[in-house]
Amino acid sequence: MSEYLAHEDAGRKALERNILKHRAMLLARPTEKPFTPPGKQYVVFELAKEKFACDIAFSDEVIVVKSILTIPCTPQYIVGVLSLRGSLVTVIDLRYFFNMQEKTVLGSDRALVIKNGDFRVALLTDDVVGLQYIAHDEIQSNHTILYSFPKEHVSGINNERTIILNPPSLFKREILEVNQ
Amino acid sequence: MSVDLEFLKKLREAFQIEATEHLEEVSGSLLSLEKDPGLAQSQACIEKLLRNFHSLKGSSRAVNLGLIERVCQEVESILVEHKSASTELSTDLTDDLYKVACAMLSCVHSLDLASGKTSGENELEQLLVGALSRASASPSEERNPISDYVLKEEEKASPTENDVKGKHSLASLSTGTMRVSVDRMEEIVKRLEELVYAKLVADQRLTDCDDLQSILGKWTRQWHRIRPEVENEAQKSGHKQKNYIQEFIDLHDSFIGRLQEKLLNLETSFQQEKRITHNLVDGLLEKSRELTMTPFSVLQDLFERIIRDISKQQKKEVKFTLNGGETEIDRHILDEFKEPLIHLIRNSIDHGIESTNDREKCGKPAQSNIRINLAMIDSGKVEISIKDDGGGIDLEKIKERAVNLRMMTAEKAAESNEQQLYSLLFRSSFSTKDEVSDISGRGIGLAIVKETIEKLGGQIEVDSKLGEGTTFRLIVPVRRATxxxxxxxxxxxxxxxxxxxxxxxxxxxxxxxxxxxxxxxxxxxxxxxxxxxxxxxxxxxxxxxxxxxxxxxxxxxxxxxxxxxxxxxxxxxxxxxxxxxxxxxxxxxxxxxxxxxxxxxxxxxxxxxxxxxxxxxxxxxxxxxxxxxxxxAGSGAATKKILVTDDSITSRVLLKNILESNDYQVEVANDGEDAWQKLHTKRFDLLITDVEMPKMSGFELTKKIRTESTFSDIPIIVVTSLASLEDRKTGVEVGASAYFVKSNFEKSNLIDMVKRLI
Structure with missing residues (x-):
């Protein structure tokens, strides 16, 4: 008798487990982990009606430019020098560096400070749009589209026509140096 | 592991600095012994050398440089031998030791901080073997004199020892000296120099305060003149109005009174602040500049080595003396004029001092002299004279050379005085030495010397007597001036x-x-x-x-x-x-x-x-x-026509004035419609427009121009007080070429923008 009871008990327990399991299966929602393709965060800014993106690892901060000291006898892409909390930073206008034939001068007062190791410059922008995640495979490095930009300084363009800069190659002394 | 590596690196770096110091001291003592031999000097020198080599041995053991350790060991035993025997160090031996020290120095310099590897070891090894075989006394006896010495040294290293040479001993802690890298110090000094701005700001505050006071003063004077009239007028008017006016006048007076009082308080505190800031900053700057002052004698060893090398090479006997080496000079300045001084010394040996034979012919002693003398002259300047007792400068030769080089005519050369002729020496491409040697004779040297000295704010002159010698006199500031x-x-x-x-x-x-x-x-x-x-x-x-x-x-x-x-x-x-x-x-x-x-x-x-x-x-x-x-380009600007559209008369006039003062022709319009009409009557090169205007807004106008007109390519600058992103976007959408926000309105900025557009 007792044996039978024990058996029945075991049977009920198994049944219970099955029911619970079934309920749990019904309740459990698939963990909707959104699929994120490998990529990086970029700071996106506008310049001469084009959108540019710079890897956030190289973007130090966005500043509001109050006044810039123009330095005579420098190439056109050097806008001047500004004082950022007491230390001097060179301000660069990429339009001239990239020879963009866009004549608009939008009066934005925002500049993006770029840092590559010890090297620091501020880029004039028409507007800093914000942060954006861009996946690696979204970037096309089709250089016929980007014919007007030097290949080594631009790593590609994405579907939204944002031009992805290549900071390690562009923002270094050898490239932007003025040494007369 | 990496921590260890980092530590080893630091250790090796410290060793490099320390070893360099020891070895420089070694070569210094050897040179002085060479110059002034004798038993007593020899013994004193041995003492010093022992101390240096002993410390070097210890520290090289710490960084695992077995070879250097061994060399030190061997040298020590030779020295101890001489010490205990109370014998002089022979010239050959000092020469050998000097060479060994030099080789060790280059070995130390070649030390790779990351791996701890050195080069030049073979050379050192050979030198050592050579030196050992030549050293008369052989270290045969098996005793341990070094341990005796260690004991003695420890006795000496009492805390009261204030000797600079005791730097390496424990005593340095208690004498309160600290080793700080020059770079770090320089950085601090540089930062301090930026404090000058604090002084400027304090001055500016005070000026601003004065300006405010004078404005207020003008107002009160004016008011006092007009006050009776206002009160009279008030008397005439109705009772109620009179009260109002009187009330306001009282209020006004007490208000102005308070303002003046506050301003006066501000001025006093600004004045105090200015005094304090000036005192603090000036004091700090002065002290910080003193920190980087170095006695001139740090260059002595370098000079002696150079003189020794060149004179040996040229087989001339030169004795070098330095007077006033304790004079302290700013490190930067010292660094700057080190090269010119070396050049002058080389010049003296190469051009000035005759060969030993020639000297004997003239009846001069075979050994020649080069003397460097330092003397402080007033207002923080030092006069450095470099004097040799060589052949002097031959004026006739200069004249001949000048005429040959077509620097002057023969007649002019003949009537020139000494100083005029000497000044030719400092011109580039002028050298009286017939051949170009390794050392000098290319004729650019003195020109560079002069340039460097003048850059430092100093001056250089030369004086010479044929057959007796030449003196170059430099006058340079000892510290950097603000x-x-x-x-x-x-x-x-x-x-x-x-x-x-x-x-x-x-x-x-x-x-x-x-x-x-x-x-x-x-x-x-x-x-x-x-x-x-x-x-x-x-x-x-x-x-x-x-x-x-x-x-x-x-x-x-x-x-x-x-x-x-x-x-x-x-x-x-x-x-x-x-x-x-x-x-x-x-x-x-x-x-x-x-x-x-x-x-x-x-x-x-x-x-x-x-x-x-x-x-x-x-x-x-x-x-x-x-x-x-x-x-x-200027006349081009004059013919450029700009249409300024703004409903506010102030903005219109302001813009017009700015643009006209930069040679642009300016016409104005009151609103969008007006502008639209005007654009049809004339050709404009640029349109500047406000956004908010009656009848037609700036955006509407822009849109209309871009879409409906025959002059759709005209550049348009939108100037407005709106600074929001939305407006900027609208501006771009309707086709503005540039957008200018009134709140950060700066004259030059606008003009720059205009220039870039047309």
Whole structure:
């Protein structure tokens, strides 16, 4: 008798487990982990009606430019020098560096400070749009589209026509140096 | 692991510094012994050497440099031998030791911090073997004299020992000296120099306060004059009004009274603040500059080595003496004129001192002398004279050479005096030595020496007697002075010209200016000085006629140049920061500095400007072409027409004035519709428009132009008080070329924008 009871008990327990399991299966929602393709965060800014993106690892901060000291006898892409909390930073206008034939001068007062190791410059922008995640495979490095930009300084363009800069190659002394 | 590596690296670095010090001391003691031999000196020298080698041995063991350790060991045993036997060190032995020390030094310098590897070990090994075999006493006896020595040294290293040479002992802790790397110190000094700005700000505050007071003063004076009348008028009017007015007058008076009192308090506190800031900053700067002062004698070893090497090479016997080596000089200055001094010493041995044979023929002692003498002269300057007892400078030779090189005619050479002839020596491409040797004779050396010394704010002169010797006298400042700069305006930009480079500043209209041989010149003192516009050199625009300009007379000695600027606005202390990356070197610009106003200004590199001035001067055609091009561009601006659209009369007038003062033709419109009409009657090169206007807004106008007109490509600048992103976006969408926010309205900015567009 007792044996039978024990058996029945075991049977009920198994049944219970099955029911619970079934309920749990019904309740459990698939963990909707959104699929994120490998990529990086970029700071996106506008310049001469084009959108540019710079890897956030190289973007130090966005500043509001109050006044810039123009330095005579420098190439056109050097806008001047500004004082950022007491230390001097060179301000660069990429339009001239990239020879963009866009004549608009939008009066934005925002500049993006770029840092590559010890090297620091501020880029004039028409507007800093914000942060954006861009996946690696979204970037096309089709250089016929980007014919007007030097290949080594631009790593590609994405579907939204944002031009992805290549900071390690562009923002270094050898490239932007003025040494007369 | 990496921590260990990092630690080892640091250890090796420290070792390098320490070992260099020891070895330099070693070569110093050896040289002094060589110069002044004798038993007593020899014994003293051995003491010193033992101490150095012993410490070096210990520290090289710590960084695992077995070879150096062994060398030290061997040298020590030789020295101990001599010490205990009370014998002199032979010249051969000192020579060997000197070589060993040099080899060790290069070995230490080759030490790779990361791996701990050195090079040049073979050489050292060989030297050591050679030295050992030559050392007369062989270390045969098996005893341990070093341990005796260690004991003795420890006794000596009592805390009271104040000897500089005891640096390596434990005593350094208790004497309170600290080893700080020069770089770190320099950085602190540099930071401190930027404190000058605090002084400027304090001054500026006080001036602002004074300005406020005088404005208020004007107001109260005016008010007191008019007050009776106002009160009279009030009496005439109704009772109620009278009360109101009287009430206001009372309120006003007490208000002004309070304001004046507050201002006075402010002024007192600003004055106090100014005094405190000045005292603190000046004191700090002075102390910090003292920190980097170094006695001249640090160069002694270097000089002795150089003299020793060259004189051996040239087989001349030279004795070197230094007087006043304790004079302290700023490290930077010392560093700058080290090379010129070495050059002068080389010159003395190579050109000045005759060969031993020649000396004997003249009846001079075979051993020649080079003496360096330092003497402080007033106002922080030191006179350094380098005197040799060689052949002296042959004036006839100079004359001959000058005539040969066509520097002057034979007649002129004949009537020139000594100093005029000596000054030729400092011209480049002038050398009286017939052959070019390794050391000197290329004729550029003295020119560079002079340039360097003058750059430091010093001067150099030479004096010589044929057959008796030559003396070069340098006068240089011992410390860096605070830099002052003159603020000058060129093309609406404030630039700073170092005061030290300016000899004089005069208004051009106050002196005689005219064209001589196609160049503008002005009479300064008794000479004609070429005039150059700073604007031309910097490729900026020139705003005034030369009659109204201020001429800064710059340039060295015989070649002054008048550099013309639009205006000079003042003088202030400046702390120049170098230009940031990637501006490694910009022609004509040294760096930037903060003005009193808190704005940045570029600091002019006068040397660059002067050389450009010479170039421009000699290339008149290019200058003319540039001027013509500029004039053309200028006249182009004059014909450019701009339409300004704004419903506010103030903005309209403001914009009109700014643009007209920059040679643009300006017409105005009251609103969008008005502008639209005007655009159809005339051709404009640029449209500047406000956004919020009655009838037709700026955006509507822009859109209409872009879509409906025949002149859709006209550049449009939208000027408005709205600073929101939305508006900017709308602006871009409707086709504005540029967007300008009134709140950050700056004259030059707008003009820049206009210039870039048309």
């Amino acid at each position: 830099m002052f700069g003159v603020t000058a305006v060129v093309d609406n930009q404030t630039l700073v010209v170092p005061t030290s480079a300016i000899r004089s500043a005069i208004r051009v209209r106050d002196c005689d200016s005219r064209i001589v041989q196609g160049r503008w010149t002005l009479t300064f003192g008794e000479r004609l000085v070429p005039m150059v516009w700073l604007a031309d050199i910097l490729d900026l625009d020139n705003k005034v006629d030369h009659e109204e300009a201020v001429a800064l007379i710059c340039g060295k000695g015989d070649y002054p140049v008048a550099i013309l600027v639009e205006e000079v606005t003042g003088e202030q202390e400046v702390a120049v920061s170098p230009l940031p990356t990637p501006l490694s070197r910009v022609r004509h610009i040294t760096g930037a500095t903060l003005l009193k106003t808190g704005d940045l200004a570029a600091v002019i590199n006068v040397n660059d400007v002067l050389s450009s001035a010479h170039l421009l001067g000699s290339n008149q055609d290019a200058l003319e072409a540039r001027r013509a091009r500029k004039a053309k």
